[in-house]
Amino acid sequence: MTNSAVTGTGLRVVRGGRDVLRGVGFAIPRGSVTGLLGPSGCGKTTLMRAVVGVQNVAEGTVEVLGRPAGHPDLRARVGYATQNPAVYADLTVAECLRYFAAVLGAPAHDVDRVLAEVDLADRAAQLVGSLSGGQRGRASLAVALLGEPELLVLDEPTVGLDPVLREDLWALFHRLAAAGTALVVSSHVMDEAARCDRLLFMREGHVLADDTPDGLRAKTGEQDLEQAFLRLARAAA
Numbered sequence: 001m002t003n004s005a006v007t008g009t010g011l012r013v014v015r016g017g018r019d020v021l022r023g024v025g026f027a028i029p030r031g032s033v034t035g036l037l038g039p040s041g042c043g044k045t046t047l048m049r050a051v052v053g054v055q056n057v058a059e060g061t062v063e064v065l066g067r068p069a070g071h072p073d074l075r076a077r078v079g080y081a082t083q084n085p086a087v088y089a090d091l092t093v094a095e096c097l098r099y100f101a102a103v104l105g106a107p108a109h110d111v112d113r114v115l116a117e118v119d120l121a122d123r124a125a126q127l128v129g130s131l132s133g134g135q136r137g138r139a140s141l142a143v144a145l146l147g148e149p150e151l152l153v154l155d156e157p158t159v160g161l162d163p164v165l166r167e168d169l170w171a172l173f174h175r176l177a178a179a180g181t182a183l184v185v186s187s188h189v190m191d192e193a194a195r196c197d198r199l200l201f202m203r204e205g206h207v208l209a210d211d212t213p214d215g216l217r218a219k220t221g222e223q224d225l226e227q228a229f230l231r232l233a234r235a236a237a
């Protein structure tokens with residue numbers, strides 16, 4: 001079995017008549033947290049959509065857990081939390097999670113586990129519509145964790161969270177990775193880069209680098225990963 005949960009090859013995506021992914025190649029290993037970093041609009045969400053199989057692709061391939069992205073066998077094996085929380089405002093948090101657990105074929109007791117993991121156990125009986133933005137984001141993350149998927153694709157999961165919660169979520173991501181899960185986590189905040197095991201640096205539809213934080217420091221001679229990104233971006237310009 002290959003160590004890559006995801007392999008993208010020559011991936012080109014056109015949106016709104018423009019090339020937004022320009023023939024990118026990348027790998028997302030199992031058992032680690034891969035950070036997808038780059039400025040707003042560089043194509044992070046589009047790449048994630050291609051990985052979960054909801055994006056029309058003009059050229060190239062994406063293989064996920066040994067199947068083409070979007071294959072029906074992958075439905076319960078891949079968790080995806082979109083940037084906009086995908087939860088029902090008129091259900092309570094617990095009702096919403098029980099609904100998605102049933103859809104995914106996850107055991108009902110999984111609801112308590114994921115609520116504890118995102119620190120929302122005390123909100124189980126509250127209507128989703130009355131949660132704060134950050135709490136709603138965590139409820140959406142809890143949905144993605146149901147059924148213990150082998151691959152987790154998380155689009156900006158820490159946006160709007162206070163430092164304590166951000167710390168807790170990164171600890172959760174690393175616990176899941178240690179148990180073998182492949183995680184890909186997008187952010188446009190460079191200070192999250194150092195928390196990742198691997199980094200995919202993106203800019204204008206290209207992958208500038210696919211390496212470990214230390215590998216990128218060595219390659220660029222910059223200790224600070226934001227500076228490393230800027231150096232790579234300038235070299236590519």
Ligand SMILES: Nc1ncnc2c1ncn2[C@@H]1O[C@H](COP(=O)(O)OP(=O)(O)OP(=O)(O)O)[C@@H](O)[C@H]1O
Pocket residue numbers: 015016017020038039040041042043044045046047083188
């Ligand atoms: N539905 C769409 N129709 C046309 N163009 C789109 C659509 N969605 C995104 N785009 C364009 O595709 C490009 C990549 O967008 P994408 O959402 O992948 O970027 P991103 O890196 O995730 O940005 P952000 O960090 O702001 O979320 C952008 O130029 C965007 O304007």
